Every structure is written in structure tokens, then in C-alpha cells.
Amino acid sequence: MSQNALEISGLRKTYRASGRSAAKEALKGVDLNIPRGSIFGLLGPNGAGKSTLINILAGLVTKSSGKVRIWGFDQDENPRQSRAAIGIMPQEPNLDPFFTPRGSLEVQAGLYGVPKAQRRTEEILELTGLTDKAEAYARSLSGGMRRRLLLGKALVHQPQILVLDEPTAGVDIELRNMLWENVRRLNEENGMTIILTTHYLEEAEAMCDEIAIINxxxxxxxDTTANLLGRLDGKTMVIHPEREADIPDLPAGISAMRRNDGALVFTYRSSETAAESVLAAVRNAGISIRDVKTEEADLEDVFLSLTSSR
Ligand SMILES: Nc1ncnc2c1ncn2[C@@H]1O[C@H](COP(=O)(O)OP(=O)(O)O)[C@@H](O)[C@H]1O
Ligand SMILES: [Mg+2]
Incomplete structure (x- = not known):
């Protein structure tokens, strides 16, 4: 059996045009294998396609083409088994305002066909810190409590894979820490594979063994988080051209973006590329340099150079 929790190949999604909005190609052929037992981060800016991917896994969005295997089960050929293997905490709260947390968890367990005797409703209420609010209507819960309940709902059928879509976007630090702690514990103690999407570098760094950047x-x-951080031997060279200039052709190992103020920003690894290579590429393109400075890069720069040059 495959050692991957998730195998995605050639995954595409085009949202159809509707009303005044044009058709949108949200996923352009994604290939991604995620190993069992990992905490895997899907990192990318808003609009990158993260939720589209997650919602396809959840069965909420129909893919245009491609293959998805969840815990070894093809999503189309074995829809029941593949759905049972995965629990999803969606980005958008989809709670019925007239259910209480206890009621929501019971209904969710029922939807997944979990027999009454095997339900873990009280345990999940405890885990998510909702025991005190177990009988409050969802509409009276704070935003943070709704998030907790969404996490709880994703766990009712004891999935092997837990997916969290932007779990901490807009939440306070206390809730963020509680979510991080829970997620780590589920991974360590239950061996649950965790996949989380985020547009916070800090979160991906703190939580994930491996990171895929999507744009x-x-x-x-x-790459592994350690390797991505290893790119911290990276440097940034900011060149202000004398006149407006486009990004020149560059040798491998150097990436570039053009800032709004017209400056060209180059990132490269100082262990592999000499500053002279950047300067040579700039001169070869006939760009005369008004000013130049270098800085140490951080992960933010790596991320920006990867996401803005295409
Ligand atoms: N239901 C939808 N109909 C049309 N376009 C959509 C729909 N959902 C998302 N999109 C578009 O698809 C792209 C990817 O969106 P999304 O998957 O939500 O990205 P992310 O979660 O990374 O922010 C965006 O351009 C978004 O506007
Ligand atoms: Mg999203």
C-alpha cells in the first residue's frame, strides 16, 4: 500500500463564468504527494487556489480533471472510503445557527455513519474547549468558538487525515496557540496526518515538516521546512536602474522581481552565486545602475521572489 496519505495528479479546476465574472482557472495541473504522518503546509497568497484544492478533497467542489487518492482510495472509484479517511476544517464557517455544539457534533457523526456507541462527542467537546458551551446555540458563539467547533466536526469520524484551511486567519493568539497545540498532539499521539493551508509564513515555519508553495x-x-530555511543563505540585491528597465535574462539560481518603485530585486544563494553574476546579467541587458545594495534574505524574500516572478 502507498505510504502517501494523499496523492494528487494533474488536478485542474476551472470555475465556469457566471454573470459578469469570467471563467477562472483556479488549479492548473497540480501534482502533489503528501506522506503519511506528516504535518504538511500548503502555503500561498490569497487567491492561489488553496481552498479550491481543499474543497475538492472535501467533495465540496467538483474537479475539472485529474486524480485524487485519499489514503490509497481513488476519490471517484471509492468515494465512501476516501471520504471516511479525511476530515476537513473549512475556511468558511458553515454552521447551522440552530444547533448547539453537542448537537452539531452528533449530527455530523450521524452523517458519517458513526454508531452511537462509538461517538466521541464529549471527548471532542473537551479537546476543543467547548464543554462549557455544549448547549449554546451556534449563533451565540464567538468567532473563536465557531472555529473550535469546526475543528471538532472534522474529527467526529476519527479520520486518518485532518485538513485545516487557514485555521488561524484572523483569530487571536490564544486560539491560535490552542489550535497549534491540538494539531501537534493529534499528529504526535494519534499519528494523524495534518495538512494545513496558510498565507502566514510564520505558521508554516512553526508547524510544518514540509511545505509546498502554491501560486x-x-x-x-x-521542500522540507528545514531546506526552505536553509535558503536563508540567500541574499537580496536591490538595483535601482538609471532608466526604467525590465527584468534581464538571468542564469539559473537567480530570481528577480520588479518593485513598484522600479527597483529590480534579485535573490540568490551566496554559497552558489557571486554578486558579480547578477551585476553581469544586468550590464549585459544594457541596464545602467544608479544605485545598488545587498541585504540578507529571509524566508519572506524567498517566498516573494518565488511568487511574484511568474
Ligand atoms: N466558487 C467560485 N467561483 C468562481 N471563482 C472562484 C470560486 N472560488 C474561488 N474562485 C477563484 O479561484 C481562485 C482561487 O481561489 P481560492 O481557491 O479560494 O484561493 P485561496 O484559498 O488560495 O485564497 C481565485 O481567483 C478565486 O477568486
Ligand atoms: Mg482560501
Whole structure:
């Protein structure tokens, strides 16, 4: 059996045009394998296609083409088994305002066909810190409590894979820490595979063993967090051209973006590329340099250079 929790190949999604909005190609052929037992981060800016991917896994969005295997089960050929293997905490709260947390968890367990005797409603209320609010209507819960309940709902059928779509976007630090702690515990104690999407670098760094960066519907890089951080031997060179200039052709190992103020920003690894290579490429393009400075890069720069140059 495959050692991957998730195997995605050639995944595409085009949202159809409707009303005044044009058709949108949200996923452009994503290939991604995620190993069992990992905490995997899907990192990308808003609009990158993260939720589209997650919602396809959840069965909420129909893919245009491609293959998805969840815990070894093909999503189309074995819909029941593949759905049972995965629990999803969606980005958008989809709670029925007239259910209480206890009621919501019971209904969710029922939807997944979990027999009454095997339900873990009280345990999940405890885990998510909702025991005190177990009988409050969802509409009276604070935003943070709704998030907790969404996490709880994703766990009712004891899935092997837990997916969290932007779990901490807009939440306070206390809730963020509680979510991080829960997620780590589920991974360590239950061996649950965790997949989370985020547009916070900090979160991906703190939580994930491996990170895929997604932008404009494509996975543009995928590496262990340690390796991505290893790119911190990176440098940034900011060149202000004398006159407006486009990004020149560059040798491998240097990426570039053009800032709004017209400056060209180059990132490269100082262990592999000499500053002279950047300067040579700039001169070869006939760009005269008004000013130049270098800085140490951080992960933010790596991310920006990866996501803005395409
Ligand atoms: N239901 C939809 N109909 C049309 N376009 C959509 C729909 N959902 C998302 N999109 C578009 O698809 C792209 C990817 O969106 P999304 O998957 O939500 O990105 P992310 O979660 O990374 O912010 C965006 O351009 C978004 O506007
Ligand atoms: Mg999203």
C-alpha cells in the first residue's frame, strides 16, 4: 500500500463564468504527494487556489480533471472510503445557527455513519474547549468558538487525515496557540496526518515538516521546512536602474522581481552565486545602475521572489 496519505495528479479546476465574472482557472495541473504522518503546509497568497484544492478533497467542489487518492482510495472509484479517511476544517464557517455544539457534533457523526456507541462527542467537546458551551446555540458563539467547533466536526469520524484551511486567519493568539497545540498532539499521539493551508509564513515555519508553495493554481516549490530555511543563505540585491528597465535574462539560481518603485530585486544563494553574476546579467541587458545594495534574505524574500516572478 502507498505510504502517501494523499496523492494528487494533474488536478485542474476551472470555475465556469457566471454573470459578469469570467471563467477562472483556479488549479492548473497540480501534482502533489503528501506522506503519511506528516504535518504538511500548503502555503500561498490569497487567491492561489488553496481552498479550491481543499474543497475538492472535501467533495465540496467538483474537479475539472485529474486524480485524487485519499489514503490509497481513488476519490471517484471509492468515494465512501476516501471520504471516511479525511476530515476537513473549512475556511468558511458553515454552521447551522440552530444547533448547539453537542448537537452539531452528533449530527455530523450521524452523517458519517458513526454508531452511537462509538461517538466521541464529549471527548471532542473537551479537546476543543467547548464543554462549557455544549448547549449554546451556534449563533451565540464567538468567532473563536465557531472555529473550535469546526475543528471538532472534522474529527467526529476519527479520520486518518485532518485538513485545516487557514485555521488561524484572523483569530487571536490564544486560539491560535490552542489550535497549534491540538494539531501537534493529534499528529504526535494519534499519528494523524495534518495538512494545513496558510498565507502566514510564520505558521508554516512553526508547524510544518514540509511545505509546498502554491501560486496562481500551480505548485511552484516543495521542500522540507528545514531546506526552505536553509535558503536563508540567500541574499537580496536591490538595483535601482538609471532608466526604467525590465527584468534581464538571468542564469539559473537567480530570481528577480520588479518593485513598484522600479527597483529590480534579485535573490540568490551566496554559497552558489557571486554578486558579480547578477551585476553581469544586468550590464549585459544594457541596464545602467544608479544605485545598488545587498541585504540578507529571509524566508519572506524567498517566498516573494518565488511568487511574484511568474
Ligand atoms: N466558487 C467560485 N467561483 C468562481 N471563482 C472562484 C470560486 N472560488 C474561488 N474562485 C477563484 O479561484 C481562485 C482561487 O481561489 P481560492 O481557491 O479560494 O484561493 P485561496 O484559498 O488560495 O485564497 C481565485 O481567483 C478565486 O477568486
Ligand atoms: Mg482560501
Amino acid at each position: 496562481h493554481g500551480e505548485v511552484i516549490t516543495r
